[in-house]
Amino acid sequence: MPMLSVVIPAYNEEEALMNVIPALSGVLGPEKIDYEIIFIDDGSTDNTYEKIVELSGASANVYGYRFSRNFGKESAIWAGLEKANGDCCIVMDCDLQHPPETIPQMYRLWEEGYEIVEGIKSNRGKESFFHKVFSKTFYRLIGGLSGLNMQSSSDFKLLDRRVVTELLQLKEKNAFFRGLSFWVGFNSTKVEYIVNPREHGKTKWSFLSLIKYAVNNIIGFTTAPLQIVTGVGVILIVAFFVLLIQTFIRYFLGYSLEGFTTVIILLLLIGGGLMISLGIIGMYIAKIYDEVKNRPRYIIKESTGPRS
Numbered sequence: 001m002p003m004l005s006v007v008i009p010a011y012n013e014e015e016a017l018m019n020v021i022p023a024l025s026g027v028l029g030p031e032k033i034d035y036e037i038i039f040i041d042d043g044s045t046d047n048t049y050e051k052i053v054e055l056s057g058a059s060a061n062v063y064g065y066r067f068s069r070n071f072g073k074e075s076a077i078w079a080g081l082e083k084a085n086g087d088c089c090i091v092m093d094c095d096l097q098h099p100p101e102t103i104p105q106m107y108r109l110w111e112e113g114y115e116i117v118e119g120i121k122s123n124r125g126k127e128s129f130f131h132k133v134f135s136k137t138f139y140r141l142i143g144g145l146s147g148l149n150m151q152s153s154s155d156f157k158l159l160d161r162r163v164v165t166e167l168l169q170l171k172e173k174n175a176f177f178r179g180l181s182f183w184v185g186f187n188s189t190k191v192e193y194i195v196n197p198r199e200h201g202k203t204k205w206s207f208l209s210l211i212k213y214a215v216n217n218i219i220g221f222t223t224a225p226l227q228i229v230t231g232v233g234v235i236l237i238v239a240f241f242v243l244l245i246q247t248f249i250r251y252f253l254g255y256s257l258e259g260f261t262t263v264i265i266l267l268l269l270i271g272g273g274l275m276i277s278l279g280i281i282g283m284y285i286a287k288i289y290d291e292v293k294n295r296p297r298y299i300i301k302e303s304t305g306p307r308s
Helices: 014-028 048-058 073-083 100-111 129-146 161-168 177-183 207-221 224-252 260-293
Strands: 003-010 034-041 062-067 088-091 116-123 157-160 188-194 300-303
Touching: 003 014, 003 073, 003 100, 014 034, 014 048, 014 100, 034 048, 034 073, 048 062, 062 073, 073 088, 073 161, 073 177, 088 100, 088 161, 100 116, 100 157, 100 188, 157 161, 161 177, 224 260
Parallel strands: 003 034, 003 088, 034 062, 116 188
Antiparallel strands: 062 300, 088 157, 116 157
8 A cells, every 4th residue: 555654844843743643643544544754853942852752652653853953944844755755745834734634635636646736725824914925925926037836835745756756866955845846847736725723832934034035945946036137237237328328418519417416326326236236146156155065954863763
């Protein structure tokens, strides 16, 4: 019988963990789906890993891995995929906002031959207005820059073993899981789901972490900002020639070019454009620097059970 691996990153989720196993067994058991659960503790500072050890000791199909520090959710997802033994894998959040009730439907679609089953949000749940606007803006922006429609997408998705193998062969350190799962292609379909309300704890995404997440993934997934820099340079050159022609015309007509303020504004505009351009180029150089250091995406400090 094919086995399903459920990969669950967890960061300071000790309160939510105890609900995960009953929720999954309650929907997967009646469907006769063979499964394993892989928890990745992303350097939690509470008792998350102790709870994972407890759950692993009580169930033979539950495994846990603990990072040496907080490496981020993307690294936790990658670690879970590397440790998974299933014929297909599902990535979901520990807080159960990704509804377990949707998993059997995704699994049946995989049995029909789909290699990627995307979980698409039909609504965004009880998010703040700012969070909703920020998310929509980010996915429209990265979709426009990359040419991939990731609107309303999430990390909640099922991947065939072949897709997982291809993803794990990608060696980039700053990997954007949502984007790369679109990029690899394969036969895919979508399943809509309603975001469940969080029952325990609170979101770990602050305003600054959202900004960092967006910038890192845009820079790491597309080179479009570099092309924008070129576009800004072209616009400034065109503006320069327009002003140059205007200056010559006024000179030959006997008019002196007035407006010291205009000169200052132009200097500030050009200087600002150059600084922004250098900043964007600098971020790409920083990404290159991170890649050439070739450090691992994560370090596992300890694990539960016999598997390494």
